Amino acid sequence: MKIPDQNDGPAFEEDSVNELLRSFGRQMKILREAAGLTQAELGKKLGYSESAVSAVERGARIPRPEMIESVDKVLRARGLLLTRKREIGYAHYPAFFRDAARIEEEAVEFHQYAPLIVPGMLQTEDYSRAIFRMWRPRRHDAEIEQLVAARMARHALFDRKPAPTLSFVLEESVLQRRLGGVEVLRGQLEHLLLVCDDPNVEIQVMPTRVSDHACVDGPFTLMTAQGQEQVGYLESQGYGRVIHDQETVRELAVRYGILRAQAMPPLESMQFIEKLLQGVL
Numbered sequence: 001m002k003i004p005d006q007n008d009g010p011a012f013e014e015d016s017v018n019e020l021l022r023s024f025g026r027q028m029k030i031l032r033e034a035a036g037l038t039q040a041e042l043g044k045k046l047g048y049s050e051s052a053v054s055a056v057e058r059g060a061r062i063p064r065p066e067m068i069e070s071v072d073k074v075l076r077a078r079g080l081l082l083t084r085k086r087e088i089g090y091a092h093y094p095a096f097f098r099d100a101a102r103i104e105e106e107a108v109e110f111h112q113y114a115p116l117i118v119p120g121m122l123q124t125e126d127y128s129r130a131i132f133r134m135w136r137p138r139r140h141d142a143e144i145e146q147l148v149a150a151r152m153a154r155h156a157l158f159d160r161k162p163a164p165t166l167s168f169v170l171e172e173s174v175l176q177r178r179l180g181g182v183e184v185l186r187g188q189l190e191h192l193l194l195v196c197d198d199p200n201v202e203i204q205v206m207p208t209r210v211s212d213h214a215c216v217d218g219p220f221t222l223m224t225a226q227g228q229e230q231v232g233y234l235e236s237q238g239y240g241r242v243i244h245d246q247e248t249v250r251e252l253a254v255r256y257g258i259l260r261a262q263a264m265p266p267l268e269s270m271q272f273i274e275k276l277l278q279g280v281l
Contacts (some may be wrong), residue, residue, distance in 0.1 A: 010156050017091045017098075020061030029057045031075040046070050050280055060089045062146065092150035096240035100221070100233045103242065104157065109224040110166045111256055113215060118188055122168060122195060122203075127188045128152070130180025163200040169259045172208045175276055182280055189277040196270045204263035205272050214258035220251055227266050 003258065032042050032053075039057070040050040046067065055061035063071070065085055072081040090098045112119050118127060128151045132144045139147070157164060175192075180187045195201055206213075221233040232243035232252045243249055264272060 008062075008226070009057075009281075012055055016259055017095070018059065018154075020084070020087055021062060022089060024063070024081070024088060025057040027081065027084075028071060028075070031077055031081075035075050035104055037075075040209075042071075042074065043220070045074050058108050058175060063088060064149070065089060072077075084256040089150075089153070092146055092153075094147075094238070094240075096235070096238065098232055098239060099242045103223050103231060106225040107157065107223045108162075108226050109222070109230070109246055110157065110163045110164055111168075111222040112219070113169045113221075113256060114219055115171045116174065116219065117177075117179065118170065118174055118192075118268065120165070121154055122192060124184075124187050124191045126184045127180060130184050134179070147158075150205055158195075158198065158201070166202070167202040167260070169204050170274075171206050175205065175273060176201065178280075186277065186280050188278070189273055192273055193270065193277070196266070196273070202259060202266045203269055204266055206259065206263045206268040212262070212264055214262060215255050220252055220256075222249070222256060 001040050011172070032039070035042075037045075038050075039053040043050045043053045045068075052061065056063045068081055068085045068088065071077070072079065081106055093101050110121070112121065117131060120128065123131070125148060128142060128148050132139060132147050142237075148270065157166070161165075175189065192203060192257065196203055218234070218236055221235075222230055223228040229244075229246060230253065232249045234241050234243060239274070243252070263269070
């Protein structure tokens with residue numbers, strides 16, 4: 001399978017994101033001063049500390065969507081700051097994932113093979129937080145909470161209308177690994193069973209006993225946005241890449257089709273998850 005060479009895109013994008021945050025902060029400061037408010041006074045109206053307002057104005061902190069909405073309303077910006085909300089939302093994601101996040105947001109099809117952990121799209125908040133706490137080097141609590149919030153925001157894909165088609169193939173070992181502890185795993189398995197009830201979602205388990213495996217070289221995702229060609233996404237060791245080359249995407253799609261044929265059917269997979277859940281009670 002041919003993977004295009006790495007280019008300098010991610011570094012440039014990181015610079016662009018930093019400039020976006022600084023630009024938003026400058027606009028916010030101009031509007032605040034025009035309203036005759038200090039950072040402390042604005043923070044009080046918003047329910048944030050003076051230091052939080054200062055950090056946003058300096059471009060040193062990514063504002064949450066609800067903060068952007070509140071600032072726009074309090075400073076009577078008439079939607080000016082809201083125009084930046086969507087792009088700033090992408091800044092919550094790691095730089096390597098932002099291109100994929102844009103495609104994912106508009107996907108009408110989403111298919112993922114997960115050999116190591118429960119996919120982010122299926123994670124509970126507790127499971128996600130446990131995963132981010134395991135990262136090395138360690139992250140600060142504020143950064144972890146930012147990453148968790150961004151991951152949970154991705155779940156909006158399930159509620160989109162019209163509903164997209166989603167499928168997942170998870171290795172059996174993923175569902176048995178007690179990352180974060182027994183309680184976290186129990187909550188995660190319960191959540192998977194709830195997701196299985198969605199008619200637009202299919203979850204399949206790949207048994208460890210399978211001796212002829214179609215993909216032993218890592219996770220991958222296939223996404224199709226409305227009216228666009230299918231793309232692939234590969235991620236490993238803090239690096240991600242969207243694959244547009246159609247021959248490469250075709251090979252990934254063939255692999256995924258074989259994986260689904262080798263895995264347990266959706267109903268059998270749900271029953272398997274139910275048995276695992278009983279085992280961790």
